[in-house]
Structure formats: structure tokens, C-alpha cells
Amino acid sequence: QVQLVESGGGLVQPGGSLRLSCAASGFTFSDYAMSWVRQAPGKGLEWVAGISAGGRNTRYTDSVKVRFIISRDNAENTLYLQMNNLKPEDTAVYYCTKYNYYTEAADAPAGQGTQVTVSS
Numbered sequence: 001q002v003q004l005v006e007s008g009g010g011l012v013q014p015g016g017s018l019r020l021s022c023a024a025s026g027f028t029f030s031d032y033a034m035s036w037v038r039q040a041p042g043k044g045l046e047w048v049a050g051i052s053a054g055g056r057n058t059r060y061t062d063s064v065k066v067r068f069i070i071s072r073d074n075a076e077n078t079l080y081l082q083m084n085n086l087k088p089e090d091t092a093v094y095y096c097t098k099y100n101y102y103t104e105a106a107d108a109p110a111g112q113g114t115q116v117t118v119s120s
Helices: none
Strands: 001-008 011-012 019-025 033-039 045-051 058-061 067-073 078-083 092-100 114-119
Touching: 001 011, 001 067, 001 092, 019 114, 033 067, 033 078, 045 067, 045 078, 045 092, 058 067, 078 092
Parallel strands: 011 114
Antiparallel strands: 001 019, 019 078, 033 045, 033 092, 045 058, 067 078, 092 114
């Protein structure tokens, strides 16, 4: 079955950086667009970034543009999110999901997520 295992979160000071990873298995990773979504404490899910199946096209929510970079390694079945200049409002549990690049619809999270906390 589909398995998505997120890792790389942690505690970081404002202005710092983290790189999240998502190891995918149970499906043909290179056939699917993927995305990152997040859930801040007490809030609903927020879509963050998406990448096409081949990795050529990306899009971001406005609040993370320029600061975050989504990428993928289809040979390693891994999705990444490089997060720079982190802000306290980026604090959330981050999940990777399958994504429809054309309808901009992300699947519900299937993994446990990785916690990112931005605090001094």
C-alpha cells in the first residue's frame, strides 16, 4: 500500500533552515505529482507547495514563495522541501501527499508528518 514517511523536522530559530524529506513506496512515485501540506497548532491543513511528476514544474503558496524550494529525486522515490529564512508562522506538522497538478487538489495526508518548530 501507499507509504509516505516524512522526516527532517525539528526546532530551529527564526531565520534558520531545514530540509524535509519524504520517502515514498507502494506506488510508482515518478507517475505522480506531489505536494507538501502543513497543519499549524489549532488550524486546518494548508497546502504549501507542489511539484509535477517529472519535477519540471513547481508552485507555491504565497507565504513561502522565495523561501521554500520543493524538489524530488525519482530515482530515489524521495520528495524534498528546502525551507529557508524560517518564521514562527511556519511552525506546523508537515506532510507530503500525492497531488493533482492540474486541479491543484492534494490528497489527505497518509503519513505521520514531521514537526517543524520555529522559535527563539
